[in-house]
Amino acid sequence: MKLYYSPAACSLSPHIVAVEAGIALELTRVNIGKTPHTTASGAEFSTVNPNGYVPVLELDDGTLLTEGPAIVQYLADLKPDSGLAPAAGTLARTRLQSWLNFIATELHKVFSPWLFHAEYGAQVHAIARGRLAERLGFVDRHLAAGGPFLMGESFTAADAYLFTVVNWSTFVDVDLSGFANLRAYMERVGARPAVREAMKAEGLKVPA
Numbered sequence: 001m002k003l004y005y006s007p008a009a010c011s012l013s014p015h016i017v018a019v020e021a022g023i024a025l026e027l028t029r030v031n032i033g034k035t036p037h038t039t040a041s042g043a044e045f046s047t048v049n050p051n052g053y054v055p056v057l058e059l060d061d062g063t064l065l066t067e068g069p070a071i072v073q074y075l076a077d078l079k080p081d082s083g084l085a086p087a088a089g090t091l092a093r094t095r096l097q098s099w100l101n102f103i104a105t106e107l108h109k110v111f112s113p114w115l116f117h118a119e120y121g122a123q124v125h126a127i128a129r130g131r132l133a134e135r136l137g138f139v140d141r142h143l144a145a146g147g148p149f150l151m152g153e154s155f156t157a158a159d160a161y162l163f164t165v166v167n168w169s170t171f172v173d174v175d176l177s178g179f180a181n182l183r184a185y186m187e188r189v190g191a192r193p194a195v196r197e198a199m200k201a202e203g204l205k206v207p208a
């Protein structure tokens, strides 16, 4: 299987899930900083994903899967014993999907694109930061009451996604100082061997 990724982008989430599950991935880097986006071989990435964004998972038969929250569930389901996703049809699985959707819509899509582009201006940035502070506060309180991970005692695909997105705080200067539980969580997840392995493979600095 091949993962189209960009370092530290949301594609880090399926990358972490694959390493946690012991699934070998071939990595293909996509340059999303340049238009048109191209793969490492120079091919136009729109031929892989017409929407132009990572992650894309290419299966061995050439099938292309898009949308991070779907990809992480696909990978987790390949290794049900990994505990990365509860069994389909259970209430626990619906809770996982609830977290994945929360992270996608309330965090990921507030961080990005709004805080990553100076041209949106101070007013948009202030609104996005205010919204993030509210939502990160919610996560922080949830972790205090029901941690150490989002779903309780075990690390799941939702944690791979949350870690990936909250990690962007350092790039766009989102202040986590008021969220002690979330900061402890980021350290806890960042210390996991699989998380460090995936980050290193993407050329990222791993937490000390």
Ligand SMILES: N[C@@H](CCC(=O)N[C@@H](CS)C(=O)NCC(=O)O)C(=O)O
Pocket (backbone or CB within 6 Å): 009, 010, 011, 032, 051, 052, 053, 054, 055, 066, 067, 068, 069, 104, 112
């Ligand atoms: N809905 C997509 C969004 C993916 C997304 O936002 N990818 C970003 C990186 S985190 C990207 O590739 N952006 C480049 C672009 O949109 O041109 C998903 O959840 O997988």
